[in-house]
Amino acid sequence: xxxxxxxxxxxxxxxxxxxxxxxxxxxxxxxxxxxxxxxxxxxxxxxxxxxxxxxxxxxxxxxxxxxxxxxxxxxxxxxxxxxxxxxxxxxxxxxxxxxxxxxxxxxxxxxxxxxxxxxxxxxxxxxxxxxxxxxxxxxxxxxxxxxxxxxxxxxxxxxxxxxxxxxxxxxxxxxxxxxxxxxxxxxxxxxxxxxxxxxxxxxxxxxxxxxxxxxxxxxxxxxxxxxxxxxxxxxxxxxxxxxxxxxxxxxxxxxxxxxxxxxxxxxxxxxxxxxxxxxxxxxxxxxxxxxxxxxxxxxxxxxxxxxxxxxxxxxxxxxxxxxxxxxxxxxxxxxxxxxxxxxxxxxxxxxxxxxxxxxxxxxxxxxxx
Numbered sequence: 001x002x003x004x005x006x007x008x009x010x011x012x013x014x015x016x017x018x019x020x021x022x023x024x025x026x027x028x029x030x031x032x033x034x035x036x037x038x039x040x041x042x043x044x045x046x047x048x049x050x051x052x053x054x055x056x057x058x059x060x061x062x063x064x065x066x067x068x069x070x071x072x073x074x075x076x077x078x079x080x081x082x083x084x085x086x087x088x089x090x091x092x093x094x095x096x097x098x099x100x101x102x103x104x105x106x107x108x109x110x111x112x113x114x115x116x117x118x119x120x121x122x123x124x125x126x127x128x129x130x131x132x133x134x135x136x137x138x139x140x141x142x143x144x145x146x147x148x149x150x151x152x153x154x155x156x157x158x159x160x161x162x163x164x165x166x167x168x169x170x171x172x173x174x175x176x177x178x179x180x181x182x183x184x185x186x187x188x189x190x191x192x193x194x195x196x197x198x199x200x201x202x203x204x205x206x207x208x209x210x211x212x213x214x215x216x217x218x219x220x221x222x223x224x225x226x227x228x229x230x231x232x233x234x235x236x237x238x239x240x241x242x243x244x245x246x247x248x249x250x251x252x253x254x255x256x257x258x259x260x261x262x263x264x265x266x267x268x269x270x271x272x273x274x275x276x277x278x279x280x281x282x283x284x285x286x287x288x289x290x291x292x293x294x295x296x297x298x299x300x301x302x303x304x305x306x307x308x309x310x311x312x313x314x315x316x317x318x319x320x321x322x323x324x325x326x327x328x329x330x331x332x333x334x335x336x337x338x339x340x341x342x343x344x345x346x347x348x349x350x351x352x353x354x355x356x357x358x359x360x361x362x363x364x365x366x367x368x369x
Contacts, residue, residue: 001153006068006079008060008129010273015056018244018272022051025245043249046261046268050248054265056273063103066110070129071153073146076138079129080122080150083114091183091355092118092156094147094174098165099280100251101338102128102270104263105164109340112348117160117355122150124166124283128270132279139286140166144173148181157181160355164188164340166283172321175299184300184358186351188339189309190324192316200315211311218310225253229284237278244268247277256308256336263341302326302354304347306339326354 025047030040066081081103084090093113097105103121113119125143126133147170151159160183163171168187175182193215194200204212228236240247248268255264271277300323303312307329318324330350334343 001071001073001149003069003071003153006070006129008063008068010056010060014273019051021244022047025243027245038249038252042252042257043245046248046252046264047245049261050244050265050268054262054269056269059104059262059266059269062107068129071150073149073153074142075135076125076133076146077131078122078125078146078150079131080120081110082154083110083119083121085114085116085118087116090116090118091359092120092151092154092159093162093351093355094120094122094151094159094171096122096143096147096161096163096167096170097124097127098163098167099127099283100254100267100271101165102267104266104270104341105338106340109344109348112345113351116352118156120151120154120156120159122147124170124280126279126282127276128274130276131274132276133282137286138283139290140170140173140283141177141290143170144177147174148178151178151181158183160184160186160358162186162351165337169287172297172299172301173293175301176293176297179299182299184302184355185297186302186304186354188304188306188337188347190301190303190312190317190321191310192313192320194316195319208313208315211313214311215313222253225250226284229281230288231285233278233281233285237281240271240277241275244272247272254337256338259336259338259341263338296320296322298323300325300358302350303328304339304350304354305329306337306342307332307335309335309337309339325357 027040027044066083068079068081070077070079095106097103103123106121110119123130125138158181161171161174168189169191171185171187175185240250251268252264271280301321302325305312314327330339330346334346336342340347
């Protein structure tokens with residue numbers, strides 16, 4: 001595997017073009033009091049801050065403070081951050097982000113995690129600095145195979161997989177595809193849903209009923225993005241690849257309202273500057289056409305939910321993942337969908353506790369060729 005050093009260096013002309021586009025934004029109207037999606041005032045605030053307050057060069061410098069590389073796997077350019085722990089015997093972890101996020105999801109967690117782990121943080125194919133996908137087929141399973149190839153190419157013979165959002169679906173697939181080398185999987189959601197069998201609804205606990213109610217609300221009130229991405233991502237791509245205001249308005253529906261604007265804009269800016277706003281949507285289309293696994297995963301798995309995030313339901317999760325050994329909601333201040341950003345120390349502590357527990361069951365240290 002050929003690995004090439006990489007630095008983020010967005011041309012000034014691209015920043016100037018963005019500023020002009022933001023200044024020319026035509027904002028839509030809305031009906032007072034109606035809740036019909038991301039509100040105009042929030043978009044105006046984000047656009048104004050992106051134009052006059054957000055410092056991309058500072059974000060660029062922060063990204064470039066970490067070693068970054070690109071390589072080609074299965075015909076696709078793959079960008080990744082690779083931070084080695086001071087402990088040469090540390091367990092390697094591969095951390096996978098989701099949509100509408102990017103590797104920025106994990107920037108705040110690098111320092112606390114790298115005290116104890118080697119870290120590999122790739123940009124998903126079609127996302128960010130990996131660039132657009134150029135052919136069909138890049139679904140969760142193919143990405144998982146690419147991640148296994150990446151870790152093998154870096155010389156890691158034993159490693160853990162950590163994920164959020166799409167990463168919470170891809171990381172268990174890495175364990176399924178590469179069980180000889182994956183020691184465990186740590187995720188912040190388990191996206192297991194009712195199969196339609198009435199027996200699955202027998203004797204639901206109050207917690208499970210509450211989880212189903214949240215799930216029902218989400219799909220009825222906020223699930224339209226998933227349907228659109230899975231059916232016609234190209235139709236939406238024309239708008240969000242051309243309009244930064246349209247892009248940030250679309251992404252903001254899944255960035256919690258209480259997230260800081262700089263975090264939202266850092267993710268949006270990566271989609272914008274890399275020309276991957278449209279290609280990032282394709283993962284939903286690919287997964288909607290992917291053959292679903294017929295057997296559960298078996299590697300040790302931990303779920304650590306952020307307070308107020310997607311409510312995973314254990315009886316459905318155990319149908320799909322036979323190796324669940326830890327199931328918890330993280331303590332405050334971990335909250336929402338981006339706990340590694342809102343509470344990196346809390347997430348890092350839970351990741352460490354999980355993998356330390358697994359290492360006590362194995363006397364074989366991780367090795368790197």
